[in-house]
Amino acid sequence: MTVHPLYGKIVSRRYGENIYKKVLEEIRYRAETGKYIVRGFGYSGKLPDFDDLLLVPVHGLGTRAPVDQYREKVDTTVVIGKGMVKKPLVLKTPVMIGAMSYGATSREFKLACAKAANEVGTASNTGEGGMVTEKTEDGGIRWLEYEYTKPNGYLMVQFASGRWGVCIEYLLNSDAIEVKYGQGAKPGFGGHLLGEKVTEEIAYTRGIPKGTDCLSPARHLDIRSIDDLKKVIKIIRDIVGYEKPVGIKLGPGNAYKEVYAAAQCDIDFLAIDGKYGGTGASPQHAIQGLGLPTIAIIPQADKALRDAGVRDQVTLIALGGFRDGADVAKALALGADAVALVSAIEIAAGCIMCGMCATGRCPVGICTQDPELRKKIGGGKGLDQAAKWIANYMHAVTKEVAQLAAACGHKSVREFEPEDLRAITLEASAIAGVKLAGIDDYVLPKWKEIRGK
Amino acid sequence: MASVTVIDARNLTIKEVNAKIRAMVAKGLKVRVINAEAIYGLAAGLDKGEVIVEGSVGDYAAMLIGRREQKEKGLPGPRIEIHGDAGNYLADGAWAGEVIVNGSAGYGACTYAYGGTIVIRGDAGDGLGRLLKGATVIVDGSVGDLVGLYMVGGTIIITGNAGELLGNWMIRGEIFVGGTYKSLGNNAKEVELTDEDRKKLEELLKKYGVTADVSKFKKIVPIKLRPFYG
Numbered sequence: 102m103t104v105h106p107l108y109g110k111i112v113s114r115r116y117g118e119n120i121y122k123k124v125l126e127e128i129r130y131r132a133e134t135g136k137y138i139v140r141g142f143g144y145s146g147k148l149p150d151f152d153d154l155l156l157v158p159v160h161g162l163g164t165r166a167p168v169d170q171y172r173e174k175v176d177t178t179v180v181i182g183k184g185m186v187k188k189p190l191v192l193k194t195p196v197m198i199g200a201m202s203y204g205a206t207s208r209e210f211k212l213a214c215a216k217a218a219n220e221v222g223t224a225s226n227t228g229e230g231g232m233v234t235e236k237t238e239d240g241g242i243r244w245l246e247y248e249y250t251k252p253n254g255y256l257m258v259q260f261a262s263g264r265w266g267v268c269i270e271y272l273l274n275s276d277a278i279e280v281k282y283g284q285g286a287k288p289g290f291g292g293h294l295l296g297e298k299v300t301e302e303i304a305y306t307r308g309i310p311k312g313t314d315c316l317s318p319a320r321h322l323d324i325r326s327i328d329d330l331k332k333v334i335k336i337i338r339d340i341v342g343y344e345k346p347v348g349i350k351l352g353p354g355n356a357y358k359e360v361y362a363a364a365q366c367d368i369d370f371l372a373i374d375g376k377y378g379g380t381g382a383s384p385q386h387a388i389q390g391l392g393l394p395t396i397a398i399i400p401q402a403d404k405a406l407r408d409a410g411v412r413d414q415v416t417l418i419a420l421g422g423f424r425d426g427a428d429v430a431k432a433l434a435l436g437a438d439a440v441a442l443v444s445a446i447e448i449a450a451g452c453i454m455c456g457m458c459a460t461g462r463c464p465v466g467i468c469t470q471d472p473e474l475r476k477k478i479g480g481g482k483g484l485d486q487a488a489k490w491i492a493n494y495m496h497a498v499t500k501e502v503a504q505l506a507a508a509c510g511h512k513s514v515r516e517f518e519p520e521d522l523r524a525i526t527l528e529a530s531a532i533a534g535v536k537l538a539g540i541d542d543y544v545l546p547k548w549k550e551i552r553g554k
Numbered sequence: 555m556a557s558v559t560v561i562d563a564r565n566l567t568i569k570e571v572n573a574k575i576r577a578m579v580a581k582g583l584k585v586r587v588i589n590a591e592a593i594y595g596l597a598a599g600l601d602k603g604e605v606i607v608e609g610s611v612g613d614y615a616a617m618l619i620g621r622r623e624q625k626e627k628g629l630p631g632p633r634i635e636i637h638g639d640a641g642n643y644l645a646d647g648a649w650a651g652e653v654i655v656n657g658s659a660g661y662g663a664c665t666y667a668y669g670g671t672i673v674i675r676g677d678a679g680d681g682l683g684r685l686l687k688g689a690t691v692i693v694d695g696s697v698g699d700l701v702g703l704y705m706v707g708g709t710i711i712i713t714g715n716a717g718e719l720l721g722n723w724m725i726r727g728e729i730f731v732g733g734t735y736k737s738l739g740n741n742a743k744e745v746e747l748t749d750e751d752r753k754k755l756e757e758l759l760k761k762y763g764v765t766a767d768v769s770k771f772k773k774i775v776p777i778k779l780r781p782f783y784g
Contacts, residue, residue, distance in 0.1 A: 242623055264685070266622075267618070268618065268647075269601060269621060270622055271622075308687050308688065309707065310706070312780075313706060313725060313780075316704065318685070322684045323642075323646050323647075332595065333614070336614055339569055339572050340618060343569070
């Protein structure tokens with residue numbers, strides 16, 4: 102059979118659009134190694150997200166008047182632990198630094214996050230790998246990551262399913278405790294840190310032998326029911342003298358059901374992590390296949406907290422896919438009280454998205470434990486430079502949120518509401534319960550019922 | 555010798571009981587607790603002192619006791635003795651000290667425990683020592699299934715029998731069984747005891763007054779150090 106000279110070009114070009122062509126090397130990798138792919142960062146592809154929503158500005162003509170951002174102040178403070186604990190977190194911004202573990206990321210990066218939290222007046226989060234510490238001369242322990250957030254910032258510590266480095270000193274040297282159930286990049290998968298990154302320092306912090314693959318199980322081994330969870334939260338509160346906010350983090354699929362259950366556990370805050378949520382290492386099929394878009398879970402969580410009668414008590418923190426002030430403002434309008442940034446913080450600190458996170462070969466000193474690579478933090482200028490970049494970025498995002506609040510006629514970021522949004526796609530309107538632009542109405546009657554207008 | 559003070563836990567909350575225990579311990583008093591069956595989290599986070607419980611206790615007794623610094627410096631932690639049964643998750647996440655149960659323990663005893671010694675003079679339920687990280691656990695009796703799941707360190711000694719999937723996915727640490735076990739878990743294998751093992755067993759059992767024939771013990775260890783991804 103003679104093949105026409107154009108035939109090869111035609112089929113090859115058509116295959117370029119084919120779903121298999123995009124993943125050709127991935128299939129070959131699995132075929133040659135028999136292994137699944139483990140990688141860092143988050144979902145790759147297009148889901149309904151914050152770009153599908155737009156904020157509605159006001160002009161004072163049958164609407165609110167805009168706030169004059171140059172002479173009127175927009176209040177950006179957010180409180181975690183409202184009226185429930187002796188020492189609530191009073192954040193100067195609705196933007197927080199999300200959980201990234203020490204182990205997945207370097208000591209210098211973790212300390213840069215803590216320093217930036219102090220500079221901005223917000224909270225950083227240890228993640229699930231314990232806290233960065235230092236030995237004192239008498240052989241004691243200095244809880245360095247906590248100290249670096251002071252005097253203006255806060256440190257939230259995670260109490261996750263691996264319980265790495267969790268001891269009473271860890272809980273006492275914190276400002277809030279987050280019981281981690283899941284994260285957006287791999288909900289239902291627990292946590293993973295490959296042995297390559299478990300150096301002597303990380304082994305010490307986590308209390309495990311050097312080089313050990315560190316697996317955080319898919320569920321807490323000491324919590325089998327809501328009743329158990331209630332007990333554990335009560336015990337944590339007891340250990341820290343009923344002073345600090347205690348909350349739960351989920352990467353929810355059944356957002357309403359799971360948040361409603363969590364709301365029964367006497368919590369001060371609830372963090373929900375949607376798709377686009379990042380990770381240092383996760384099976385790729387989990388990153389791509391599990392979880393729901395952030396814009397879909399915020400309204401569900403907000404509703405669940407309202408239905409449970411704890412909306413005023415519980416601060417709702419959203420994670421997963423935030424890049425700028427517009428994304429943050431849209432999340433607040435959907436129902437969140439604050440957001441926590443993760444991937445964007447790494448990028449602010451110099452991440453170039455090379456994809457080496459899981460291997461420990463991060464060339465910019467963030468996702469590595471290699472002593473030489475760690476020197477690259479802050480472009481080689483050290484953790485102070487990385488902290489400055491993170492703080493600058495967070496200051497800028499906070500200003501953006503405040504400006505957008507003003508344009509929507511709000512004197513406080515806490516005044517954002519769903520009516521401030523319009524969806525520009527049917528999908529976003531349907532899953533986020535936002536009126537569709539142009540028709541100014543919900544595309545699904547259920548949302549009209551829920552929103553009540 | 556410290557004088558003894560009694561706390562009647564009947565009708566008290568965890569907050570009230572633990573506050574009383576901490577206050578008494580801070581004064582250097584030895585604490586005796588009665589009627590603590592309904593109290594969960596009894597003595598949680600305690601880092602010093604001696605607490606004796608007359609009767610059984612609820613779930614999460616002695617959770618997170620001891621300090622990391624005590625473990626690292628080899629300093630003594632608190633001592634908690636229970637004259638009765640313990641509920642689920644006894645000594646969960648403990649770091650230092652001693653917990654002695656003169657009775658049986660429920661589900662998931664010593665989960666996540668980094669340090670200290672926990673002695674159960676009776677049987678223990680399923681899931682003992684899961685993700686154990688460094689504590690020493692002695693059960694003078696039999697245990698249920700899935701003992702030592704995901705264990706990364708520490709020692710579990712069982713004088714009686716063990717159930718299914720013993721040492722499932724363990725990657726470090728050691729389990730000694732004086733009786734029989736129904737099955738081994740993934741990545742667990744039985745090996746011969748060394749002289750050092752026998753000596754260690756004899757010393758530990760003697761220290762805590764446990765009588766058992768060391769020559770009959772089997773030792774369970776991990777097959778591979780990196781079974782998950784390596």
